[in-house]
Amino acid sequence: MANTRSAKKAARQAERRAVVNKSRRSRMRSATRKVEEAIAAGDRAGALAAMTEAEPALIRAAQKGIVPRNASRRKVSRLAQRIAKLEKK
Numbered sequence: 001m002a003n004t005r006s007a008k009k010a011a012r013q014a015e016r017r018a019v020v021n022k023s024r025r026s027r028m029r030s031a032t033r034k035v036e037e038a039i040a041a042g043d044r045a046g047a048l049a050a051m052t053e054a055e056p057a058l059i060r061a062a063q064k065g066i067v068p069r070n071a072s073r074r075k076v077s078r079l080a081q082r083i084a085k086l087e088k089k
Contacts, residue, residue, distance in 0.1 A: 024066050031057040035079050044086045051083060 002008040031054035038047035055076050062072035 021064075021066055024061055024064055028054075028057045028061040028066065032075065032079070035083075039079075039082050039086060042086065044083065047083045047086060051079060054079065 002011045031050070034050040035047055035054045038050050058067075058072040058076050061067050062069045
């Protein structure tokens, strides 16, 4: 338990940030899931539409410190590659 005023304030701030971060992480995962479901279904148009929402969500999550920058870039790249494979089939 925090003893000093500054530690108590830091604990309150951490709680608020945790709620916001949870929401951002959920938004990112939902957007990614939509892309992956469209790819699994073989729906190229749906995958592209979902990717237009997922890419900014992933990049924004990295900017806000939810996931590492390289992890979000890697995820975007791999999803884009999977969508490109759909186009070839």
